[in-house]
Amino acid sequence: MKGKVLSIICALGILTVSCSDFLDSKSQDEVIPKTTKDFRELLLGSGYPNPTNEHPVAITSYMDDDLDCDVNNSSAGADYTKSIFAVYTWQPDAERYESTVVSPELASTPYYAMFERIKGCNAVLDYVDEAVGSQQEKDQIKAEALAVRALFYFWLVNLYGEPYTENPQSLGVPLKLSSSVEEVSIARSTVEKVYEQILADLNKSAALLGEDSRVTTDYRINRPTVEILLSRVYLYMGNWQKAVEAATEAIRIGGELTNLTAIEKADANFVCTQYSSQEVTWMYGGSVSTFKIESGLNMSTELRTAYGENDRRMDLYYSYDASRGEYYNNKPSSTNDAPKSAIRMSEAYLNRAEAYVLWENKTTEALADLNKLRRNRITGYQDVAISDPDLLLKEIRLERRLELTLEGHRWLDLRRYGMPSIKHTWLPGVGMALQTYVLKEKDPMYTLPLPESVIGANPALTQNASAYEPERKAE
Template sequence: MKIFRILQIMSLIGVLIPMGCSDFLEKKSQDEVIVTTVSDFDEFLLGSGYVTYVQYANLYFLDDDIEYYESEYYDELSDVMASYGFQSWQPDMWESEEVIRTNWETYTSTYSRIMGVNAVLDGIDKARGEIEARDQVKAEALALRGYYYFMLVNTFGEPYNYNKKALGVPLKLSADIEENGMPRNTVEEVYMQIVEDLRESSALFEKYPKRRGNYRINLPTVNILLSRVYLHMERWDSVIVAANKAIQYSEGLTDYTKFSGSNFFMCSYDHSEVEWIYGVGVNIQFFGPSADLLSRYDKNDCRPGMWFDMGEYSTNRLLKKDYDWMSGSATPVNTVRISEAYLNRAEAYVQKGMTGEALADLNEVRCNRITGYTNIENVPANLLEEVRLERRLELCFDEQRWFDLRRYGMPSITHRYRYRKSDPWVIYTLREKDPLYTLPLPNEAIRNNVRLEQNASAYEPKRSGVEE
């Protein structure tokens, strides 16, 4: 049986594996452990491959769905200080002590999860156990790797539909140590690997009855992710095929109009549309949904009242997933939901000129979100804008708006920021097609990989705002 030097590998990328909480790893030496059975790999994947904390909180500070709230604000709050580099799109956004302390660094933390996934994929085919269980673990691992590389390449590479030949991120596909570092693959190469991983995962899942629950990725989730990837690649037929499969194996949309805002918690498998629950959600003090975002909801739309803590004295408004943050619960609270498949498919239909089908998907989502909604019968001239608006309303704070702005052509957006209540508001502007739409790599990543080429955005001048 192959020996995986998992402890040694993880220590090099700053990941702590808690040995005391499980006996599934047989200790070989100080830097070696042996993983032998499918059950071993399954537990290892859950602990070292799945998302267990807020890994992409920085994304919410970059787009136009968030703004600063002052209610009960006091000076020198860590989240406010840590957000500055992202809120103002600074070329050194990763380098402040506040960012490091809040664990918002994306690059290294994502590769640590990829390393755990790769360790599973390196050995799962030879693990002892039932073939169905082995296929299940392998399918989950492949899906996770596809998800992580999608997040990385859209953070540190240029948009696929803008320059797919640009540098993306290094493709690390095994847990072996690369002593001399790794160069960056192109955006296109990374996308091809993402598609390959997700398609293989889907094929493995499809061999067996659908599973749902226990915070694990399943067949509809993989195909929702695959339709998301194809959307960025503008492969419209493939978007439709993947979305169709996700919807085929789903339990359908949840009708929000049958719930009251006070007892609705999105992060529950009790809701038919929830296919995967992961991460620990977003609980960022003194920031919340922007006035512009909130103004776009219909007055009878159920979502704002169910998703956001909008109390007069609330200091925690990004609570789309779970209002129960004060209990200290560590339950995962991000979601992948079947509504995304409808919206991905609707956009692809519009691009193909299949406007009737697109309108049907748009109506399907809205009638489950808006009390008293009446289906639109005639195709509006601005149907693509309507679909993209619904996407913004439905998928806000789901790790997607920043990536969508990139593929929409990288429009100019502005943010207001101030460090203390006594300071004046300062307006920062991200220009159309600004180099900072592709984030710089953290200096730590450059130091740890001598072959890693930095993005041009790192050499942009420091951004200065204008007092309001």
């Protein structure tokens, strides 16, 4: 085992990861994982999302309808703004905007970076049973590796495969489930097959974690988080009953919602994606993005005006620049080496509420979840009564947008909502005419092209149709 694991470690490049003491050892024997503690460190350093990198779906924050051009910003036409033009306007060569979010090298594309992390999870799963340690410790490590691998595959298939509810037989991504180094290229599995693997991993993870797994504050995944992820996956598949069951289990064993209305406005230390918020079940990885004032882009007017006057999310989720009269995102932790993204109990309530409506029009149950969330967000909120399922679904999805902004959900939600047409305005430079770019309904660019560098490295891959779209022009 030692030789195999050592070669895997070297291939992963984890000998330079500073978070693991054992990886800093000088002798060859000392860099070989032997104990369950070693494997926990291996998983943290090479499997879990990297906290110093941007979120795997950061690219999508420039593509959804929560962002738009700040026409009063003097940064319009600046180098940063120009560098995200291709993504912001849904160009077929969008992957080349990697000069800001990722670099043009193969190893820096979101696709490749996520598969590198999957490789780390696979290495742990392949060899942890041979480690020195208790079976309980081994099961815990396997459970974490399975859940993290499932999450990476969820992100991958929702970036590069068509939405499950649109075409489950379309091509998703390759399924690589072992750490073995093979010369044979691997073709893409269908979206349906990828989802089946995601569910298999999450359900096995939940079983291994067991009833005693509760929320921790050590950046390790846990059973409440796995149940939230299961509810998310079932929601994306249109399996409403299973989504309700998983969300209900998450709520049963997870934390309570944070009552934002009880937090002082002067509390500058509150961050909704940190463990200091009782509803956070897991902190992980880097931030998705922020509304960067210096970018010439900002929160869309549609999103900003959707928050009510007494909605505490406006002063607790965002910061305000009085000089420009603009809000910008303030969710990520200020600690550079700490995870900045999170999974929160609010998602469980939103997943369940939406699934209730779509599963036999259970409006009473759905409305209870919606009202509970709003009571914890809006000062002086009075419960509403909505009996129309269509109207209630619209309100739940609006609440989801307001609650989970810039946490990696909106673009993926738009895809599963049927891929509606959206518009972005673009200001090429100060004093120049404003332009409008359109992503039409069910546009091929709702499924991103595979990076050309990845296609070149794996000839078995088939490119998505979006790669062959013509250059998108302003209207």
